[in-house]
Amino acid sequence: MNTFIARREFLVWTGAITLLSGTGAVGLSAEATGADGLKRDGESDQYTYYVFYRNDDSLTRRMQSAVESHVKDYADQAGWQKVHVHSKDDSAVVEKFDARRLPLPSVIGVAPNGAVTCIYHRNVSTAQLKRSILSPRYADVVLALQNGKIAVVSLLPDEAAEPSSAASNFLKSEDFADRSEHIRVSACDPQEKDFFARVKVSTDLEQPKTILFAPPGRHLGTFDEDTTFDVLAEKVHSSGSCNCEKCKKQSR
Amino acid sequence: MTIRSLVWKEILQRPAPTIAALLAVALGVAALVSVQSIATSSEAQVARQMNELGANLLVLPKSADLQDYYAADLHNETLPEEYVTTIILAQAVGVEEMAPKLCLQTRIDDKDVTLTGILPRTEFFQKSSWQSVDLMFQEMEETKLGSKHENCTGRTCQLADADMQDLKSYAKTRVVHDLAPFSILVGADAARELNVSEEDEIEIMGESFTVAAVLPASGTVDDQRVFAHLHTVQDLSGMGPVVNVIEVMGCCEDVTDGLVAELEELLPDARVITISQLVEAQVSMNRLMSRLSYLLFAILMLVGGASIASVMFANVSERRRELGTLLALGATPALLQRLVLMKASLIGVVGGAVGLLFGAVLAFVCGPMVVDVPLGLSLQAIGWGLISALIVAMLFSYFPARKAGHLDPSVCFQDV
Numbered sequence: 001m002n003t004f005i006a007r008r009e010f011l012v013w014t015g016a017i018t019l020l021s022g023t024g025a026v027g028l029s030a031e032a033t034g035a036d037g038l039k040r041d042g043e044s045d046q047y048t049y050y051v052f053y054r055n056d057d058s059l060t061r062r063m064q065s066a067v068e069s070h071v072k073d074y075a076d077q078a079g080w081q082k083v084h085v086h087s088k089d090d091s092a093v094v095e096k097f098d099a100r101r102l103p104l105p106s107v108i109g110v111a112p113n114g115a116v117t118c119i120y121h122r123n124v125s126t127a128q129l130k131r132s133i134l135s136p137r138y139a140d141v142v143l144a145l146q147n148g149k150i151a152v153v154s155l156l157p158d159e160a161a162e163p164s165s166a167a168s169n170f171l172k173s174e175d176f177a178d179r180s181e182h183i184r185v186s187a188c189d190p191q192e193k194d195f196f197a198r199v200k201v202s203t204d205l206e207q208p209k210t211i212l213f214a215p216p217g218r219h220l221g222t223f224d225e226d227t228t229f230d231v232l233a234e235k236v237h238s239s240g241s242c243n244c245e246k247c248k249k250q251s252r
Numbered sequence: 253m254t255i256r257s258l259v260w261k262e263i264l265q266r267p268a269p270t271i272a273a274l275l276a277v278a279l280g281v282a283a284l285v286s287v288q289s290i291a292t293s294s295e296a297q298v299a300r301q302m303n304e305l306g307a308n309l310l311v312l313p314k315s316a317d318l319q320d321y322y323a324a325d326l327h328n329e330t331l332p333e334e335y336v337t338t339i340i341l342a343q344a345v346g347v348e349e350m351a352p353k354l355c356l357q358t359r360i361d362d363k364d365v366t367l368t369g370i371l372p373r374t375e376f377f378q379k380s381s382w383q384s385v386d387l388m389f390q391e392m393e394e395t396k397l398g399s400k401h402e403n404c405t406g407r408t409c410q411l412a413d414a415d416m417q418d419l420k421s422y423a424k425t426r427v428v429h430d431l432a433p434f435s436i437l438v439g440a441d442a443a444r445e446l447n448v449s450e451e452d453e454i455e456i457m458g459e460s461f462t463v464a465a466v467l468p469a470s471g472t473v474d475d476q477r478v479f480a481h482l483h484t485v486q487d488l489s490g491m492g493p494v495v496n497v498i499e500v501m502g503c504c505e506d507v508t509d510g511l512v513a514e515l516e517e518l519l520p521d522a523r524v525i526t527i528s529q530l531v532e533a534q535v536s537m538n539r540l541m542s543r544l545s546y547l548l549f550a551i552l553m554l555v556g557g558a559s560i561a562s563v564m565f566a567n568v569s570e571r572r573r574e575l576g577t578l579l580a581l582g583a584t585p586a587l588l589q590r591l592v593l594m595k596a597s598l599i600g601v602v603g604g605a606v607g608l609l610f611g612a613v614l615a616f617v618c619g620p621m622v623v624d625v626p627l628g629l630s631l632q633a634i635g636w637g638l639i640s641a642l643i644v645a646m647l648f649s650y651f652p653a654r655k656a657g658h659l660d661p662s663v664c665f666q667d668v
Contacts, residue, residue: 098379101493103334103341108382116382121341132385141388146381216380217387 045112047133049080050093053105060105063124067107070129078133115143137185138195141213144181150236151213152182155196157205159186167210169229176236214239255587259595262571269563270595274603276559277645280552281607281637286614287545288633291538293619296628298531298538309512310530311335311498312523325353325368325496326473333482333493335519336371339500340379343387344514349427350376351499354482356489360456363445366477367456369485369495370422372430419465423474426499435464437479443467456480457488545633553640557648560599564592564652568659576661585657592653593646600645604638611637 049067053060064082071078083090085099094100097108102121109118109132117139118132134142137153144151152171154163162168163184171182185192187203196203199211199222207225212235214220220235263270313329336352354369422428422437431437436456438448443466448454452463461480469475486493502511515524568575575588612629619627 101333101337103338115384117385119341119379119382121338134385142384145384145388146378148377148381213388215384216377217384219388 045077047074047078047112047117048110049078049129050097050099050108050110051080051082051105052085052094052097052099052102052108053082054085055104059122063105063107063120063122066124066126067129070126073126073130074133111139111142113139113143115139115146117142135192135195137183137189137192138198140183142217144183145213145215145217147181148215150176150180150215151211152180153199153211153213154182154184155199155201155205155209155211156184156186157208158188161186161208164208164210164223164225164227166223166227166229166232167208170210170232173229173233175233212236255590255594258591259598262591263595263598266567266570269567270599273556273560273563273599273645274606276552276556277600277603277641278607278610280549280556281604281641282611282614283552284545284549284637285608285611285630285633286618287541287548288630289611289615289627290619291541291545292630292633293627294534294538294541298534308502308527309500309515310525311339311500311515311519312525313496314521314523316496316523325355326366327496330354330491330494330496331498331522333486333495335522336376336495336498337379338518339498339515340376341383342514342518343380343383344511344518346502346511347500348503349373349425349501351426351501352482352495353497353499354485354489354491354495356485358457360446360454360478365442365446366473367485367488368477368479369482370428370431370479371482372428374430420467422465422479423467423470426474427501428479431464431479431481432462433481433484434459434461435480436461438463438466439475439477439479440467440469441475442478459484459488549637549640553644556603556641557644560596560645561648561652564596564649565655567595568592568652568656571656572659572663575656575659576663579659579661585659588659589653589657592656593649596645596649596653597642600642601638603645604641607641608634608637 049071051060051064051067053063067080071080081093083093083099085094085104087094099106102119104121106119106121107124107129108116109129111117111134113136115134117134118129120128141151141153152167154167156163163182167182170176171180185195187196187205193203201209201211201222209225210223210227210232212220212223212232214236218239220239223232311331313327313331316327316329333352336350339347339350350371352371356367356369358365358367417429419428419431419437423439428437436454438446443449443463446454448463448466450463450466453460454463455461456478467474482495483493500511500515512524512526515522578588579585611633615629616627
């Protein structure tokens with residue numbers, strides 16, 4: 001009898017402990033801090049979505065639901081965190097994104113390289129969140145723009161191909177060397193198919209193409225291999241994007 | 253003995269009626285010159301504001317009172333700073349710059365100072381760039397916004413050149429590219445009163461600040477202010493992330509209407525005001541003042557004219573013996589009429605001149621108290637005033653002059 005009771009008690013306690021541990025684990029994962037998310041950005045290849053909120057109202061819950069659904073579809077490459085803007089534990093991530101000054105609730109998506117790939121407030125759809133999952137080179141373009149650089153994107157037929165002479169000269173020129181960043185994207189890279197689709201360039205490239213983007217995200221043009229440095233420079237100056245002396249003469 | 257000497261001697265012998273008639277004319281001219289000068293100067297200021305700020309908007313708390321554009325933050329009502337981010341994220345067409353402000357009254361070295369929190373452009377750039385993915389493939393919207401907008405480059409949140417990075421450019425552009433948390437910009441008048449110059453350290457509300465720049469004079473209330481980073485001022489005030497006003501600089505006047513509608517939809521709890529709405533009250537007041545001044549002038553001229561007529565009739569009656577003597581000595585009726593009219597014209601000219609002087613003094617002394625603008629005289633009003641004074645004086649002296657010309661010498665001598 002005693003043995004039976006002891007065994008029963010043992011099973012009950014074991015079951016209880018297991019149950020509690022499981023609950024705790026789930027709870028821990030749902031309530032993991034924004035600080036954990038910050039650490040995760042640097043250590044893994046995951047996208048992280050931060051849902052910032054002040055009140056856990058219907059808007060917040062609707063946003064949370066959209067983000068959860070999106071992350072489920074991209075479970076192998078995305079995670080999410082819910083962050084209260086007055087939480088002391090999450091103060092680091094709140095400060096990083098100045099979340100107390102955002103219209104709330106807001107969701108910010110961060111790529112593994114640190115580029116912010118989306119920010120939406122009040123409501124967000126899964127389609128919008130899907131658009132924020134970028135190819136690696138695309139994320140590099142976004143990061144360059146967010147660092148205040150003109151992104152010179154060379155679309156290449158293969159890894160070994162050289163960018164156009166216009167792009168090379170642009171990157172070496174006195175006007176633009178310090179203000180621009182070069183991103184090479186190969187048509188042979190299967191991960192970059194989506195990027196080619198978004199820039200509306202076929203992956204059956206025979207010659208390199210050059211795309212210019214100015215911060216914070218203006219598409220200045222897509223140029224063939226035979227374009228010249230002067231054409232690229234004129235495009236940048238006429239947009240006023242680099243605010244040099246030549247841009248000032250062109251602007252109003 | 254000339255007509256002129258006859259008139260002059262007569263005035264010296266009977267100064268009181270002459271002065272009474274002259275004053276009536278002077279008052280009318282003074283009223284016209286002073287009011288018109290104030291209205292004209294006020295219109296010029298409105299035109300200057302429209303020219304400098306025509307494409308600008310102000311986003312204010314609904315309950316805020318607004319008297320002057322440059323003092324738009326000098327009230328105690330606040331807006332959440334998140335409204336700034338809302339406008340940035342909306343990427344509204346035509347927003348060239350934004351300037352949110354928070355105002356705090358404080359004391360520095362026992363002097364009352366307005367500490368104004370301003371947000372650098374670098375803060376906008378970061379948040380705007382978070383939308384890079386959405387922006388990258390948007391084509392520039394084709395708008396049917398008129399020819400002025402064609403040359404607008406939409407410079408919001410672009411990289412800054414050397415001019416923009418010069419802190420002193422704030423006096424002109426009202427936007428600063430970057431500002432450290434404990435650096436301040438000091439207006440020209442404030443720097444003089446506080447006796448500070450660049451790189452001086454001063455204490456404000458228990459914190460030490462470095463004077464990063466002394467701004468050139470702008471002729472606005474900004475000359476009396478000290479400017480610091482908005483977030484620093486928020487921390488010092490303990491008010492949290494709030495602002496008193498968000499100044500939105502449009503790229504051109506063609507975008508204003510669309511931008512107003514968009515901002516009103518984005519921020520239903522705020523009030524969006526254009527420069528033309530702001531100056532509307534002033535423009536209406538100018539128009540009213542202008543019309544009233546002409547009405548007042550007309551009334552006063554009628555009163556003055558009646559006074560001149562009365563004085564002249566009395567003068568002719570009083571001088572019957574004198575005029576009869578002149579007639580007996582061979583003066584013609586035309587000469588007597590000319591005597592009366594010359595006196596009237598002298599009253600008109602001198603009265604007009606006195607009125608002009610009085611009106612100018614009134615405009616320069618009282619004008620700034622009424623409308624707070626630099627005054628200039630209205631040449632049109634001066635011209636109208638002088639000409640009208642002369643015409644009214646001569647017109648209302650016509651019948652007395654006729655009476656003098658029709659005097660019978662024999663009847664005049666019967667009074668002897």
